[in-house]
Amino acid sequence: MNRRTFVALSTSAVGLTPWYSHAFFFNDPPKPAWLKEWVKINDQRLESYQKYRITDSDSQAYGGCMDGNDIPNPHSTADFIKRVSLALSNRESAYYHSADLMNQVGLALKFLLKIQHEDGTIDLLETNFHSTPDTGFIVKRLAMAYKQLAASNAPGSEKILPDYKAFLVRGGEALKVGGIHTPNHRWVVSAALTKLNELWPNPAYVARIEEWLAEHIDMDADGQYNERSTYIYSPLTNRLLITIAKGLKKPELLAFVRRNLNMTMYYVHPNGEIVTEASGRQDKALIGTMESYYYAYRYMALLDNNGQMAAMCRLIENTAAMRQAEFLDYMLDDSFLWKELPASKPLPTNYAKEFLGSGLVRIRRENWDSTLFTNNAAWLTFHKGNAVLQGMRVAASFFGKGQFQSEKIEKEGNSWVLKSKLEGPYFQPIAKEEIAADGDWEKMPKSKRRQSEIQYLESIVRITEGDNGLEVDIQMQGTDGVPVSLELIFRAGGVLSGVINHPNKEKAYLLTATNGTYQLKGDTITFGPGKALHKNVQLRGALPAVDAPTVYLTGFTPFKHTIRIS
Incomplete structure (x- = not known):
């Protein structure tokens, strides 16, 4: 399948408009230097995964990846699959079209399918079992990586894409009906369904998203989300709401993102760290930097031509540069983000x-x-x-x-x-x-x-x-x-x-x-x-x-x- 054909199949039903998405995968502009560097950083992270791969063909977990406690698990395996997919798909990677890595990701996908439950869910072995939210976290990121790989014409990809799709579609079945624990889980599930709907349009996906959105967005008068999780879940929610807003053509959701980003400017310490002590989640009082906000600040800076949000991007670039590359998949997913930022305007510091x-x-x-x-x-x-x-x-x-x-x-x-x-x-x-x-x-x-x-x-x-x-x-x-x-x-x-x-x-x-x-x-x-x-x-x-x-x-x-x- 060539690149143009894939795009026609996977996005024809989405109805792209200028505000929804500025990425046209058959006509992307050249990658900026910073994004090429992110691809190389992804290569470095990928190399570190090799020691966690299970290469014993007699093992029940053959092809999967272990965590730091030597436990094979879906999250480590899915992250490996994501990173390999991005490397295989981008010419700037040292592993572009690597036959060896294509084989590795194929084995990892078979392990992921093996441990996926019949209802489509996966387990977070630390605490959540048959977990719809954790399925959503994985499906959201893998759907973007799948799109990159499917569009790349990488030799051998045609052999593994059916397993890739099978995992995602089965996950979608769980996301259509499964429950959640926390406020942000609603948007995790909805964003994952949004990305699935872009690949394989399904009215049931949209119906479930609308059901969650009917509960309204959990934001207080200051612009903070219910969990007050400034290091983990607030920036996550911003990314998720942008995904849903773009995918379902709901620009009204971006108003919540703007409010949170404007509020967060006042939560930044002079050294680029963020206030975490009021969090209601596991990041309470952690030392946290701002890398997780970069995608949202960049998207809104470009969309609104906002100089303060551009200044926040530059602040993050100066204080958390290496960690930004964890969101390479988001940046590759939309070439609108590759544009030059507008000129900075002063941030609040007094x-x-x-x-x-x-x-x-x-x-x-x-x-x-x-x-x-x-x-x-x-x-x-x-x-x-x-x-x-x-x-x-x-x-x-x-x-x-x-x-x-x-x-x-x-x-x-x-x-x-x-x-x-x-x-x-x-x-x-x-x-x-x-x-x-x-x-x-x-x-x-x-x-x-x-x-x-x-x-x-x-x-x-x-x-x-x-x-x-x-x-x-x-x-x-x-x-x-x-x-x-x-x-x-x-x-x-x-x-x-x-x-x-x-x-x-x-x-x-x-x-x-x-x-x-x-x-x-x-x-x-x-x-x-x-x-x-x-x-x-x-x-x-x-x-x-x-x-x-x-x-x-x-x-x-x-x-x-x-x-x-x-």
Whole structure:
């Protein structure tokens, strides 16, 4: 089958229009230099897969790929198939039209078909079995890779494409009817069905997509998706919504992508990392860079001629260049993305902005930034280039529940204020009529007992901008004499000065001097003054220490201390 014939068969029913897709596979422009480099990076990643391939023909998993724990699985195998397909299909690859790789991908496809369930699903062996969402993740990416390979005229491809199609079509049967776990899974399934519908149009695919879209897009007033997963699922959702918008000619979905991309500009640290601490998913508090957003920023920059989104692309190119190539299939799928970006316009680098939906405040002043959090024990972070204060926490030894966090952030004048109030009661004998005949304590709950000798702990944290940084005023009062421990948790790899080693704990330091410093790669955070009235830094009821260099300030209630960070 030649290239022109394939395109006619696979896209004739889609009804391409200028806004839907700017890729015409029989007339693509030359690849730009950066995309050719991505193809070479894909080659490098592909080489690393060879040690995970199962080459023993007597093995039940022959042809498949293992994960890092030596478990053959569909995800590693599918990623191998995707990478090989892209390499075989692009002249810039060292493996273009490789007969050996064609044989390898054929074996991998047979393994993938072997472990695909009769209902079309696959398993995520870590946790999900007969999983429609995980089938969607794989089908979405393999459908794009299939299109590349089928259009390439690679010798031997005609022998493996039937197995390729069989896996995808069987997966489509699962996607038409299967359920989901999380909000983004709806769009994973819908985007996968969209790509299948481009290859093999099916009204049932579209009907299922419409069923999921009828639930509306899960976006708050700030522009953030329900899961608040800034490193993993927000950028994923942007890619998925663009896919659905293009494939089903629904440009209204792009409005949600625009809103999220505009919001995300305010979530970027000066070194190109992204705020993750408010995530509701597994990327919470991970160190994350912006590569996963590149596709969406590039697409919208070109579609809208948007200079700020173009500037975000260039920022990502400068801070996460190698990792961008993980989305090579997206870029090859639409040559519209190969165009030159518009001229950059300035990005926001000087602001104080609330994001109530995510329960945080972002403050950035050019080369430093801070994030304040509600409902989070680590209620403040501070970044200054490469030097990072990962979190500030404070706790008191108050009835095993003295770890401070605040349900809300309030603006009072020039300050942001976080508060909490705790009670520590004792309990009187239970009423006679409530006494359990068998003396079972659980049958005489505290909720039925009168409280007495109630102790109180009121905590107020007031954060105010100062000279090139923040002033953090902490007041904890109520019951007197309660031990307090304030933690400054820094990123590993830097050098602390002006502090003393804790005598009993590793990676723990006390600040007794006027100021301490933390330096990493030429950037310095200064903090102080110190206070160290005791050495009990791991208080009962407080969260365990983080495995990171941590500076402690200690005292007793009434605890009043202002620490400056710059």
